[in-house]
Amino acid sequence: MTKEKTLILLKPDAVQRGYIGNIVSRFENKGLKIVGMKMIHITSSLSKEHYAHLVSKPFYSDLEKFITSCPVVAMVLEGKEAVEVVRNICGPTNARKALAGTIRGDLSNSTSRNVIHASDSKETAEKEIPRFFKKEELFDYKLNEYYFYASDE
Numbered sequence: 001m002t003k004e005k006t007l008i009l010l011k012p013d014a015v016q017r018g019y020i021g022n023i024v025s026r027f028e029n030k031g032l033k034i035v036g037m038k039m040i041h042i043t044s045s046l047s048k049e050h051y052a053h054l055v056s057k058p059f060y061s062d063l064e065k066f067i068t069s070c071p072v073v074a075m076v077l078e079g080k081e082a083v084e085v086v087r088n089i090c091g092p093t094n095a096r097k098a099l100a101g102t103i104r105g106d107l108s109n110s111t112s113r114n115v116i117h118a119s120d121s122k123e124t125a126e127k128e129i130p131r132f133f134k135k136e137e138l139f140d141y142k143l144n145e146y147y148f149y150a151s152d153e
């Protein structure tokens, strides 16, 4: 199984509510490798690009106002089947339906203030990572993977 990279955004509600450390810890604890991490303030045009599939929805104006209201923490995580693993750790979009133990299940009770974004497929991740990170902002450093995966996984 080859490793994948996926894009995460800790949204303005996660920053305002003091959940950055809580959420980052969950990914570290799972054994995902942090290969990029920074704080950015999303602009209106970046919001329209990132949420292009939602710009025509009635809730888009609230979404743009929210996502541009405060800086976010952007991260790139790497690991085997990282896209699916991370989406499962996040839980579904509607946090009220998210199981306890997931990030959204534990930290949110809302569809629109659901604390985290995560790429929804490998193809999406390949578009989203360069949207937020320059090549030189991603790091290819060594971890001793013997302690993370067996060699035949």
Ligand code: UDP
Binding pocket: 054, 059, 063, 092, 093, 111, 112, 113, 114, 116, 117, 118, 120
């Ligand atoms: N969103 C919202 N209301 C909705 C659906 C989505 O405010 O009815 C927001 C919410 O912040 C969500 C984001 O739009 O996380 C992106 O929606 P998507 O369907 O891509 O969900 P996600 O991939 O974040 O689970």
Ligand code: MG
Binding pocket: 118, 120
């Ligand atoms: Mg999505």
